[in-house]
Amino acid sequence: MTEQTASPVSTAAGPAPVQAPRPPRRALRAVGRWAVAVAVFAGLGTGAAYGVSGMERTDLPGLSTRGDGRWDYPRLTLPALPSGSPRPFNPENAGEIHHADLRALLLRAPAGATPDKELTGGWVSTERYLSEYTAEQRDALTVLLDDFAVRHIAARGWTMPDGTVSRIYLLRFPSSGLASGFKLGVLLGSGVGGTVAAAPGAEPDPSWPEPPPGSGMLVGSDVYAEPEPYGPTQARHAYVAAGDTIGLVVHERKGGTPVVPFHQTVVLQGQLLG
Template sequence: MTDHATPPQPSPQPPSELPPPPPAPPAAPALAPLGTSEVIGTAPQAPAAPAAPAAPETPEEREARLARRTRRRRAALRWSTATLVFALAGTGAALAVTAPERTDIPGLATASDGRYTFPPLALPPLPAGKSAPDPKGKGLHQADLRHLLLPTPKEAGGPLTAPTFPAPSAPPSAGPSASASASASAPASPAASATASPAPSATGPAPADWVPCDAVLAEQQNPAALRALLVQDACRAATVREWTASDGTRTQIRLLRFGSSAESWDVFSSLRSDSLPKALPGVRVAAREGWDAVPGIDLSTKETSVNGAKGTPTARLAYLSASDVLAVITMTNPDGVPAAAFRQVVTLQSDLLA
């Protein structure tokens, strides 16, 4: 047998040096006790040295400090006074602008659209125990018919004071056999007429008074049919007011009283459909877009087909039916009747009759 040599065993090596262990984490700083502001790990700070006492104020410094304080107080007082003055001036200017009428302030006056300036409207007193028509037009007008006419505007010389009315008196009346003109021409008595007539104005037109019912016939091209209606429906009384404004527009308002709303409506229907005034050629029915309806009033308007220099019709008419009272409003102007003035007159007269 052949002996095999055992391979030599490696000699033991000296143990290699182990890697150094990782450094240990730094220890957490210990918490400082409550109430201390010192930071752990830092050297304690020495307490601050007490401030040196301030030097005493000299008289000059004291006077300078008081002078600065006085100047600040005076400046504050001046600014407060200026602010108050500006506030008062602004308030006064606002009152000066808003207190008077806009038309009385130069530069703020609105251009006139043709409307008139009327005094405050007032209704006349009713006789004892009598009542006015209700908003639906039922009932009769018991007040003096002449005092239900629209007053004269300022532009025609009328006063701007509210009208004053005498004690109510009975309207003129007549029996069934009397004619229309006779029933309207005579008041109840001369004494009643004298007390009921308003005092004439020194500058305005003559006051309204009773007129015959058939006075309206002179304005019609065909008065025969209207005359028959006035007699058939027994017109009881009539009155008229006329004025010419500074713009050249002539206004006439007639009021006719009947014994019932049915009689008044009969004449109203005839006028609005068949009326042909003499001096107003080409009269046609006019539209009333945007007009405010007055309760208890039926309204029909007409105008001429001829326009004046202002581009508006030279004549406008309105017929109002208010229970037992019929109103005929005629406004003419060769240059054209302003639509605003016509609408204003019709609306205000409607308000007095409603």
């Protein structure tokens, strides 16, 4: 496998796209129900909400030099789209819809990784995604995922030789508006899903850099780290939002989670979604 951590994204054939059903009426009601909440929570959300797709290599944490702890990821490859289907941020795609198969947009595991036997890059249940949160959060999140009409959830996980456990979930909604509403009103603003069970005391990651002025970045990342003192393991997690899709990235390791490969994973997953 060739080390090509931040190579330009190329296009290759991939799985057939998943056809999007019409959003159920309850999803439309949810938009109105949460419109006020989103307006309030948008001003309260924490974390550095910004994109990564326009950064230069030297601006990306963990991607500036070799030998700094980066993982050896495969070359990034975007799946092919049906004829005439635009990419999510194309001006012709007003809804910012990903027409590619969600599973093909998951970041692949780096060299040396041991794949997770459950999170293999395929579809997972809502219950499996909710297992990342505490029992107290799950009932509310179950209702809210239903209200916002989440369509599909795909996930991949692996463990590295140093013991770092990585999990990535991608959630697709019927529209970018519903995805944005779920992120701002549920994951960030309300605190219902702002933290994961592995890192209950997580705070915005101060080492995640601000985007350069005027960058026009389209993929937003809210990045968190569990500060000291933490328990036997430390966890870091991030929400990556792009159009109709939201990603959850979790890294966890006994004794402390390395920041460089975590930032690297967040950046590369954002590039695939953007």
